[in-house]
Amino acid sequence: MLDRTLPIVQAPMAGGPSTPELAAAVAGAGGLGYIAGGYLTPERLLEAVRATRGLTAEPFGINLFVPSPEAGQRAAVGAYRQRLLPHAERVGASLPGVDELPWDDDDHYRAKIDALCALETPPALVSFTFGLPGHDDVAQLRARGTLTVATVTDEAEARAAVALGVDGLCVQGPEAGGHRGTHDALADPDTRPLAELLPAVLDAVADVRGRLNVTAAGGIDTPGHVRLMLGLGADDVQAGTAYLLADEAGTNRTHAAAVAAGGRGTLVTRAFTGRPARALANALALEIGDAAPAAYPAVHHLTRPLRAAAAGAGDPELLHLWAGANCSRVPAAPAAEITRWLAGGDAAIATDITDE
Incomplete structure (x- = not known):
């Protein structure tokens, strides 16, 4: 082409x-x-x-x-927000309320x-x-x-x-x-x-x-x-x-450093955006990824402040470290x-x- x-x-x-x-x-x-x-x-x-x-x-x-058509699931997104709060507090991030999310984005x-x-x-x-x-x-x-x-x-x-x-x-x-x-x-x-x-x-x-x-x-x-x-x-x-x-x-530097360091496997998770995505395994995906609802882009907007704070703090455990299955060879x-x-x-x- x-x-x-x-x-x-x-x-x-x-x-x-x-x-x-x-x-x-x-x-x-x-x-x-x-x-x-x-x-x-x-x-x-x-x-x-x-x-x-x-x-x-x-x-x-x-x-x-x-x-994507609005997936709704406000109750599920609200429950997931509660699971995210301790992680957000760790890096000083403030998560938006469920009613503040741009559901029709x-x-x-x-x-x-x-x-x-x-x-x-x-x-x-x-x-x-x-x-x-x-x-x-x-x-x-x-x-x-x-x-x-x-x-x-x-x-x-x-x-x-x-x-x-x-x-x-x-x-x-x-x-x-x-x-x-x-x-x-x-x-x-x-x-x-x-x-x-x-x-x-x-x-x-x-x-x-x-x-x-x-x-x-x-x-x-x-x-x-x-x-x-x-x-x-x-x-x-x-x-x-x-x-x-x-x-x-x-x-971003935190993402690049994690890729360069190697030593992590990858997994497919909805933890960061509500859509399935392959990323380097980290604490957030492993600990609460299974609780993430299939609600894109609501979950994307919900976790955005957390991810931005994690990137700024150099904390790879709370960041969406997108990477393919063979990421040890970059x-x-x-x-x-x-x-x-x-x-x-x-x-x-x-x-x-x-x-x-």
């Missing part, structure tokens, strides 16, 4: 790690860089687009969160699409996570010459995306760090490893495969993993955790070198990482 020399896609990592500098560096190396539009206002998203365009003439993508979804389409030079590519765009959204972007990609986590989601006429699928396996892009926030995600999920999705969309770009995502952190996914039929691969320690990444290097290494070159940047 798009005119690139390397089959490497930098995952959009909302909340800090994705920066204009990171997207531009990956694009400049021949891959596809992404601006993470999640949690940004339309104005800040346009600022990021302008900043990236100021750094590279290469095309890059923009990722948007599709809003849509992450400025419609305004962002309108803003992107109003640009004199529209974006080359817009991808969607947490659900599917509407038919009108796809048509509006297509009219401006923008390609669209849907994140999918099983065959049913893939078929629904194809029915919309999107140009590409990002098939996200359970190994992926951060949020799983399931379309139903209440559902438990598919647990088949990416090496099983990808062929199943490819088979489900075989009748339109010729017009569809398929990206494999989830736990891809070495050249060997890249070769495996390309061999299974993916057109390109998406890596996120592999870029967390890149020079150009905006990963190179610290310029993003362009990481991109070329994943594609099979510059292996010297990660001599301690086994290529498997």
Whole structure:
């Protein structure tokens, strides 16, 4: 998808790690860089687009969160708030009351699409996570010459995306760090490893495969993993955790230090946002993660002050340490070198990482 020399896609990592500098560096190396539009206002998203365009003439993508229907569960969120209070007190954080939470938050979804389409030079590519765009959204972007990609986590989601006429699928396996892009926030995600999920999705969309770009995502952190996914039929691969320690990444210091230190396994938890997400295991996820209700974005807003305080205090035990299943192997290097290494070159940047 798009005119690139390397089959490497930098995952959009909302909340800090994705920066204009990171997207531009990956694009400049021949891959596809992404601006993470999640949690940004339309104005800040346009600022990021302008900043990236100021750094590279290469095309890059923009990722948007599709809003979820309000899950309600006020009583469950209130009970979870009580469980969080001792942890919040530990770092001096004040949690909002249940009635103060923006239960109808849509992450400025419609305004962002309108803003992107109003640009004199529209974006080359817009991808969607947490659900599917509407038919009108796809048509509006297509009219401006923008390609669209849907994140999918099983065959049913893939078929629904194809029915919309999107140009590409990002098939996200359970190994992926951060949020799983399931379309139903209440559902438990598919647990088949990416090496099983990808062929199943490819088979489900075989009748339109010729017009569809398929990206494999989830736990891809070495050249060997890249070769495996390309061999299974993916057109390109998406890596996120592999870029967390890149020079150009905006990963906060507490998160980066935990990734660099290693020694932690990962788990999938709703503890921090109410949506299933893979993170480094820490005290909050282990102690009360099972009590977190499936209420996104309410839980995200509830825990935001706690997470911000933990990051500022350098406390990794209360922070959402998003990371993929293979997070013990993360190179610290310029993003362009990481991109070329994943594609099979510059292996010297990660001599301690086994290529498997």
